[in-house]
Amino acid sequence: MKSNQVIMDFDTALYNKSEVLKNITRLISMHKAGKLGGEIMPEDARPIIIDLHSSDNYHFLTLPMTLNYQRNSYTLWQSAAKAFLDKECNAIFHPNIVAEMSVDELRTLLLRHKVALQPNKHVDTWQRVSKSIVKLFDSDIRNLFIEADFDISKIKMIVQEVNKKDFPYLSGHKIFNYWLHVMEVYTPTKFKNRQEISVAPDTHIIQGTLRLGLIKGNIDEIAQNRTVVADAWTELLNKTDIVPIDVHTPLWLWSKRGFPPIEA
Numbered sequence: 001m002k003s004n005q006v007i008m009d010f011d012t013a014l015y016n017k018s019e020v021l022k023n024i025t026r027l028i029s030m031h032k033a034g035k036l037g038g039e040i041m042p043e044d045a046r047p048i049i050i051d052l053h054s055s056d057n058y059h060f061l062t063l064p065m066t067l068n069y070q071r072n073s074y075t076l077w078q079s080a081a082k083a084f085l086d087k088e089c090n091a092i093f094h095p096n097i098v099a100e101m102s103v104d105e106l107r108t109l110l111l112r113h114k115v116a117l118q119p120n121k122h123v124d125t126w127q128r129v130s131k132s133i134v135k136l137f138d139s140d141i142r143n144l145f146i147e148a149d150f151d152i153s154k155i156k157m158i159v160q161e162v163n164k165k166d167f168p169y170l171s172g173h174k175i176f177n178y179w180l181h182v183m184e185v186y187t188p189t190k191f192k193n194r195q196e197i198s199v200a201p202d203t204h205i206i207q208g209t210l211r212l213g214l215i216k217g218n219i220d221e222i223a224q225n226r227t228v229v230a231d232a233w234t235e236l237l238n239k240t241d242i243v244p245i246d247v248h249t250p251l252w253l254w255s256k257r258g259f260p261p262i263e264a
Contacts, residue, residue: 062129080115152194174200205255211259
């Protein structure tokens with residue numbers, strides 16, 4: 001089945017809308033009741049010494065996110081926490097310092113605790129994003145939100161359209177939306193128009209979406225066109241009380257646990 005076939009299946013509504021809504025509502029309830037696990041999420045590795053309001057917290061939660069693809073998220077964030085607590089490595093979380101570092105120095109620090117796994121690509125991504133934060137937001141990613149008046153639509157325009165090339169991977173659909181979710185959960189930030197934060201369609205989300213019958217197709221082919229998944233959830237939840245990003249964690253945990261039965 002080709003990606004355009006997946007889109008066609010969604011557009012022609014070959015799924016039971018009420019059944020999918022009923023099941024995702026039940027999964028959200030199971031998550032809130034602690035029945036899907038998730039007491040410790042990958043980002044919970046954040047060192048408790050970080051002031052939630054500080055630029056340190058925002059940069060700690062932003063820069064590792066740019067490397068959060070095709071790897072174990074728990075291991076990544078544990079490595080990031082070790083690096084933050086290492087007096088020498090802590091510099092990697094300060095964009096203004098990273099922007100002035102030599103590539104060799106940055107590589108040494110990123111590899112020490114395995115924050116970076118790829119000695120060239122990961123190091124380049126980390127420095128490029130750091131330089132962009134320095135250039136565009138005066139070395140503080142919080143200024144992005146201030147500039148955009150905390151409006152999701154404006155943040156998307158700045159990062160994903162106007163300055164897309166300045167934010168490799170962070171501007172990508174999956175990581176960008178999950179990053180915004182992390183900003184909501186682990187910082188004091190409150191966004192406007194948060195309904196525009198879409199589901200972040202990683203492998204677990206795709207698997208869960210298929211399992212619920214919202215889309216049809218081959219997971220490998222769907223993974224080549226992940227926006228199909230996000231668009232399906234946005235359309236399904238339109239005019240409901242559920243915001244798309246709020247289904248992400250229940251769906252992710254349900255898949256990660258091997259799809260335990262949905263409780264009525």
